[in-house]
Amino acid sequence: MATTFADLTAVVRRRPSGGTPHRNLTLDHAQDLTLFRGPWRKLGLLLLVLAYLGAPAYFASSTLLTLTLCGVYAVGAIGLNLLTGYAGQVSLGHAFFFGVGGYATAYLGAEQGWPLLAYLPASALLGFVVGAVVGPFALRLRGNYLVIVTLGLVFLGEHLWKSWESVTGGGTGTSVKAAATTIGTWDFKDLTVYGVSYETEQSMFWLVWAIVAIVAVLAKNLVRSRAGRAMQAVRDRDLSAEVIGVNLARYKTGAFAWSSAFAALSGALYGLVTERLDPSIFNLFLSITFVAMIIIGGVGTVFGSVLGALLVMGGQRFISQNSDLVIFDPLIASSPTDSGWFSIGEFNNILFGLFIVLFLLFEPRGLAALWLRAKTWFLTWPFSY
Amino acid sequence: MTALLLADITSTDLMRTLVSGLALGCKYALVALGFVIVFKATGVINFAQASFVLVGGYITFNATNTWGLNFYLALVVAMLAGAVLGMLIEALILRKMIGEAPFTLVMVTIGILFILDNVVTAIWGPDPKNLGDPWTGVRMVGDVPVADKDIWTIAFTALVVAGFFAFFRYSTLGLAMRATAMDQEAAMAQGISARRVYRVSWAIAGLVAALAGAALSAGSVALHPGVGLIALVAFPAMILGGLDSPLGAVVGGIIIGLVQQLTSLYGPEYLEWFGNGFELVSPYLVMIVILLVRPYGLFGTKEVRRV
Numbered sequence: 001m002a003t004t005f006a007d008l009t010a011v012v013r014r015r016p017s018g019g020t021p022h023r024n025l026t027l028d029h030a031q032d033l034t035l036f037r038g039p040w041r042k043l044g045l046l047l048l049v050l051a052y053l054g055a056p057a058y059f060a061s062s063t064l065l066t067l068t069l070c071g072v073y074a075v076g077a078i079g080l081n082l083l084t085g086y087a088g089q090v091s092l093g094h095a096f097f098f099g100v101g102g103y104a105t106a107y108l109g110a111e112q113g114w115p116l117l118a119y120l121p122a123s124a125l126l127g128f129v130v131g132a133v134v135g136p137f138a139l140r141l142r143g144n145y146l147v148i149v150t151l152g153l154v155f156l157g158e159h160l161w162k163s164w165e166s167v168t169g170g171g172t173g174t175s176v177k178a179a180a181t182t183i184g185t186w187d188f189k190d191l192t193v194y195g196v197s198y199e200t201e202q203s204m205f206w207l208v209w210a211i212v213a214i215v216a217v218l219a220k221n222l223v224r225s226r227a228g229r230a231m232q233a234v235r236d237r238d239l240s241a242e243v244i245g246v247n248l249a250r251y252k253t254g255a256f257a258w259s260s261a262f263a264a265l266s267g268a269l270y271g272l273v274t275e276r277l278d279p280s281i282f283n284l285f286l287s288i289t290f291v292a293m294i295i296i297g298g299v300g301t302v303f304g305s306v307l308g309a310l311l312v313m314g315g316q317r318f319i320s321q322n323s324d325l326v327i328f329d330p331l332i333a334s335s336p337t338d339s340g341w342f343s344i345g346e347f348n349n350i351l352f353g354l355f356i357v358l359f360l361l362f363e364p365r366g367l368a369a370l371w372l373r374a375k376t377w378f379l380t381w382p383f384s385y
Numbered sequence: 386m387t388a389l390l391l392a393d394i395t396s397t398d399l400m401r402t403l404v405s406g407l408a409l410g411c412k413y414a415l416v417a418l419g420f421v422i423v424f425k426a427t428g429v430i431n432f433a434q435a436s437f438v439l440v441g442g443y444i445t446f447n448a449t450n451t452w453g454l455n456f457y458l459a460l461v462v463a464m465l466a467g468a469v470l471g472m473l474i475e476a477l478i479l480r481k482m483i484g485e486a487p488f489t490l491v492m493v494t495i496g497i498l499f500i501l502d503n504v505v506t507a508i509w510g511p512d513p514k515n516l517g518d519p520w521t522g523v524r525m526v527g528d529v530p531v532a533d534k535d536i537w538t539i540a541f542t543a544l545v546v547a548g549f550f551a552f553f554r555y556s557t558l559g560l561a562m563r564a565t566a567m568d569q570e571a572a573m574a575q576g577i578s579a580r581r582v583y584r585v586s587w588a589i590a591g592l593v594a595a596l597a598g599a600a601l602s603a604g605s606v607a608l609h610p611g612v613g614l615i616a617l618v619a620f621p622a623m624i625l626g627g628l629d630s631p632l633g634a635v636v637g638g639i640i641i642g643l644v645q646q647l648t649s650l651y652g653p654e655y656l657e658w659f660g661n662g663f664e665l666v667s668p669y670l671v672m673i674v675i676l677l678v679r680p681y682g683l684f685g686t687k688e689v690r691r692v
Contacts, residue, residue: 084488084492088486088488089488090488090491090492090495092495137673137676137677145624145676147430147488147491148430148620148623148624148672149672149673149676151617151620151669152620152621152666152668152669152670152672152673153669155617155665155666155669156666156669156670158666159660159662159663159665159666160660162660162661162662163659163660163661163663164660284614285499288495288496288498288499291492291495291496292496292499295492295496341507342503342507343507345503346503346504346506346507349499349500349502349503350499350500350503350504350507352499353496353497353498353499353500353503354496354500355496356492356493356495356496356499357478357493357496357497357500360482360485360489360492360493360496361478361481361482361493364485364489
């Protein structure tokens with residue numbers, strides 16, 4: 001009698017009569033795909049939801065603004081992590097796509113008066129399309145040509161934003177204030193729910209982090225699907241991937257397009273939150289900041305991108321608001337007359353540049369790896385080694 | 386040549402542009418040469434090269450203005466400092482990362498670029514400075530006015546490139562470097578120290594970058610932190626010439642320099658649609674076209690893939 005695969009797994013599936021295993025072992029594929037597996041993760045999810053709902057009541061407006069901006073960058077960082085962490089391609093073009101999304105929102109939302117639910121997806125879609133058009137140029141060759149081509153894209157983009165005055169407002173920039181922020185009866189600049197009204201910072205926090213959650217789940221679903229496995233195969237060894245039938249051009253371009261779409265969405269949200277765009281934001285240093293986020297947070301993990309965005313943006317804003325603290329004061333000149341070696345911007349850039357180098361040297365998979373290691377230690381206890 | 390003489394652009398204008406384009410191209414060629422040497426020897430796309438250029442410019446400035454050295458002596462000091470910086474970065478960071486995935490290596494050099502550029506701004510400030518070069522005059526060659534700094538730049542580049550090719554052709558170390566670039570394992574089996582080859586490649590990269598930095602920031606108040614970003618234009622030059630070809634780097638650099646100066650000559654009249662300052666980004670457009678038409682550049686090795 002032929003033994004089928006199902007027969008074999010049935011033995012594993014059937015739990016021993018003495019009771020259940022004391023750990024959450026992964027027994028089949030469907031279980032492996034469950035997002036929130038086991039009581040601890042469900043508890044974690046619950047805590048996250050509570051934090052999401054409760055944070056606006058707890059934090060001051062300025063802190064909320066910082067957290068909202070962290071969320072804005074987290075969307076872009078998730079996008080970059082799809083491309084770099086999962087498909088193994090480095091891009092410095094994130095600032096460009098960030099700009100594409102921002103100006104799309106300024107034009108469609110503020111000037112043409114589209115509703116929120118139309119111009120946000122439209123901005124992301126525009127990023128996707130531009131990414132899909134540019135990607136193949138860079139991906140014609142193996143190796144890291146993408147990083148060079150996207151570097152060019154940032155400079156070409158900066159030029160475009162300065163020159164295309166009818167849409168971007170040229171060097172002086174453009175205002176995004178007029179963009180609609182309503183979904184149904186909820187206006188996210190002035191939210192009133194069940195008779196309780198909230199400030200702009202509170203409402204925006206909810207809007208942005210809801211989008212972060214959607215994007216994170218989207219990205220997570222992408223990377224644990226066939227496409228995601230193909231991308232990781234490309235990252236690990238493109239030749240072998242091609243041999244087993246992965247269409248390299250398709251998945252590299254696809255990853256680039258998705259990552260651009262997320263970057264554009266991130267830029268759109270940035271415009272929405274700050275209400276002002278000018279071309280000096282979308283420079284090479286912004287792209288490098290995104291790279292710093294995913295390296296510090298964790299290359300190849302979705303939650304690492306969010307962690308990185310929180311740390312880098314939160315850190316930058318913390319330093320710029322507390323530059324007179326004892327530990328920073330001797331280093332930072334917070335005003336032209338203050339003593340100190342660095343300006344705030346320089347200090348931030350040097351710090352996060354150092355973080356990039358140090359993390360790559362000593363902890364290449366970022367903070368997420370620390371967390372995963374700690375978790376594995378507890379899960380495998382008492383055999384942790 | 387006469388076909389390029391459009392409307393009110395005279396042949397003198399054109400000649401002047403060609404000479405300055407050649408000089409600009411020489412500077413890019415130097416930067417690109419540094420990129421190519423490191424890439425060929427170690428397989429690293431070294432973004433920090435652009436900050437070596439910046440550091441070189443500022444050390445030249447410091448040597449002439451603060452330490453009061455003779456300009457040519459300052460140039461030598463800067464080139465040595467550049468070489469030391471290159472070696473330090475190789476020894477402290479890149480050597481620890483041999484064998485890592487290419488994208489990790491690229492990101493490390495981007496991190497270094499980020500740090501060095503900002504450290505330079507922190508030390509010397511964001512305001513433009515006078516390099517203090519003696520190349521301020523303009524002389525007439527025939528009826529074409531040519532800036533002194535252009536002549537010096539072209540002369541220095543020719544000298545460095547000649548020395549460079551002689552080094553690779555005739556010296557033992559140059560031969561070792563070529564052998565390592567060709568097949569590292571075979572080279573090591575012959576007793577060539579890969580470590581030494583790596584160190585020397587980074588040193589040469591730092592050296593030529595420092596010279597390029599001084600050349601790029603020569604002239605009146607032309608030294609500013611943005612020079613590091615200008616140096617990134619060497620990337621299109623490198624793509625144009627072929628990533629692994631030193632000759633390609635030189636030719637690519639010169640072509641990019643000419644393209645840039647010609648766009649700035651014809652730009653206001655014929656390329657108005659592209660907007661102001663288009664010449665600053667035209668190299669990147671050239672790069673994208675090259676990648677479409679001839680992805681391995683003019684002199685690059687076409688990749689052979691074996692399973």
